[in-house]
Amino acid sequence: MSKFMNVHSGFVGVTEQQLKEAHERDLAIERDEGVHFERAWLDPISGKVFCLSNGPSRESVMRIHERAGHPTGEVYELSIEVV
């Protein structure tokens, strides 16, 4: 299992409720690919969303996001983490 950060653009003006609904569409199907989406953060001014997840591969994260209706090609494998 690896950790991933994926980035979405274009979520300008999206509300907390809308982000929650989008995130819940991921959570509803994530087990199909062995992925877990831990957290999502939004800057509604720039429209950037950052999603932190665990899963077997970049492709598994991309497939869940695509099926949930918010595809992204921008998925980074976070092999190094510091605190």
Next chain:
Amino acid sequence: MSKFMNVHSGFVGVTEQQLKEAHERDLAIERDEGVHFERAWLDPISGKVFCLSNGPSRESVMRIHERAGHPTGEVYELSIEVV
């Protein structure tokens, strides 16, 4: 206080030890601006670094990163978070 994500590019091939040293340069001076850098993640293949922090403003985060030797203009205010 707000939460921020900032992104650095160009850290291709950087090691865990090098990221740790860079992060510690932030931690050493972060109090000057009332910022705290919680965590940093690196994808050494693409060279992307994601830094999660708390602080009073985007500018405060940018000033610490600049003084620590790794300036970035890409700082997003994460006013919305879902789990």
